[in-house]
Amino acid sequence: MKTRAVVLRGTSTSRPYSHSRPVEVEELTLGTPREGEVLVRIAAASLCHSDLSVVNGDRVRPLPMALGHEAVGVVQETGPGVHRFSPGDHVALVFVPSCGFCEDCAAGRPALCARAAAANGSGGLLHGPPLLTDSSGQPVHHQLGVSAFSEHAVLAQESLVPIPDDIPFAVASMFGCAVLTGAGAVINTAALRPGQSALVYGLGGVGLSAVLGARAAGAYPVIAVDPVQEKRELALRLGATHAYAPEEATAAVRELTRGGAELAVEAVGSPKVMADALAAVARGGRVVSVGLPAPDRVLEVPALAFAGEGKSLLGSYMGDAVPRRDIPRFLDLWRAGLMPVERMHTGTLPLTDINDAMEELASGRAIRQVIDTSGLLTG
Template sequence: MRTTAAVLRDVVHERPYQDSRPVTVEELELGAPREGELLVRVAAASLCHSDLSVVNGDRVRPLPMALGHEAVGVVEETGPGVHRVAPGDHVVLVYVPSCGFCARCAEGRPALCDRAAAANGSGGLLHGPSLLTDAAGRTVHHQLGVSAFSSHTVVAQESVVPIPDDVPFTVASMFGCAVLTGAGAVINTAALRPGQSVVVHGLGGVGLSAVLGARAAGAYPIVAVDPVAEKRALALRLGATHAYAPGEALIATRDLTGGGAELAVEAVGSPAVMGACLQSVARGGRVVSVGLPAPDRVLDVPALAFAGEGKSLLGSYMGDAVPRRDIPRFLDLWRAGLMPVEEMHTGTVALSGINEAMEELASGRAIRQVVDTSGLLISV
């Protein structure tokens, strides 16, 4: 069948992106689901900074690539052996299709699945190579096994989590990456306890989701840090107790917490911010890094911070989430009013406006824009 998709053919550094137009909207041929795969009509796909990192080359991926990894859709067809979902089911798409059998999956860390990492790195799917070809018959790679900026996509059954039909598409679209990564970093990686203090650096979708996770976990105080005043104001509405610009954050955090926070979350992808986070935590404090820096960036911090001060620096990929466990429970927190992710929705765009949306994200103005990929969004 044919699908309309947003395709990146070459890395582009030139901005503004509405002028350089790195992403083209193309008609692609999409193969039928193989064993263990399913066809999904994508209803809403959120634009994440990880997508932008592929466009500007910070995340090296095989090109050309059909972009998009954070989305929700409706199952239209299932291949042989698919038993988790059926046509008509609403599903959140997950960008790590954990196999369930490798060493990482066996130890309860499916976000680090070895087979998924290999499939995602190759631009294929968990059960086989890419199913996308362009008008010239050339292979187009999948982004993280999802390629959600498309009217339709084929994914592994391990890449979906069924959700109730009454969850709005614009809400559900954020649970496959932003919420899993940000809230998961606080709740899963850091195992935050009620009453512990938290500082979150970087208030994009992932950082604000970390604020939501800290609020749901009962943290106090929750300090939000970002250079953009509007993002700091939003963080306060979402549950942060204090918000500061970066230049004010260190002294303010130490004053609020009596010497330093117990947990800092780095959601920028900057070695300098990682260093600032290590400075902002108390002796014995933990830093969880969820931002994705360019591969050539190097972290330079005082080595004494670890053995001498007992501090920890933890990496967190996809919030150390178990999607089939965490997406339903995070949705329950949304229903309870504890994770109002709809507050992060800063606009809805058509697929044809993908380059303009990329520029909004790169400029720092947008948090989570939702792409209406196939006309299923009735209202915004």
């Protein structure tokens, strides 16, 4: 079948994206689902900084590539061996299609699935090579097994989580990456306990989701740090109790918490911010890093912070989530009013405006823009 999709053919750091147009909407041919695969009509896809990291080359991926990794949709067709899904099911798309059998999956760490990492790194799917081809018949790679900036996508069934059909698509689209990563870092990786203090650096979609996770977990105080005033104000509306600009944060946090926060989440992808976070936590405190720095960036911190002060620096990929467990429970928290992710929604755009959307995100003006890929949002 044919599908319109956003394709990246060469990385670009030229700004503004709205003028340089690093990606274009192309008509591609999409193969039919193979064993264990599902055809999904994409209803809503959110734009994430990880997408920008592929465009500017910070995250090296095989090109050409059809972009988009955070989305929801409706099942259209299932391949042989698929028994958990049927046409008409609403599903959240997950960018790590955990196999369920490797050592990490067996140990309860599906976000670190080795087979998924290999498939994602190759630009293929968990069950085989790419199913997308361009007008000249050349293969087009999948981004993280999803490629959601498209009218339709074929995914491994392991990339799908069923969701209730009364959840608005624009809301549900944020749960497959931003909420899993940010809230998961607080709840899963850090195992934050009620009454502990939490500090979040970087208030994009992932950082604000960490604020929501800290609030839902009963943290106090919940401190948000970002250079953009509007983002600090939004963090306060989402449940942060205090918000600071970076230059005032360390001193303010130490005074507010009488020595340092018990947990800091770094959602910027900056070694300097990681170091700042380590300095701002108390003795015995933890820093969880979820940001994605460029591969050549190096972190330098005082070595004595670890054995001498008992501090910990933890990495967290996809919030150490178990998507089939965590997406439903996070949606339950949304129903209860404890994760109002709709407040992060800063615009809905058609597929053809993807370069404008990238520019809005890169400029810091947007948090989570939702791409109406196939008209299901607007009818």
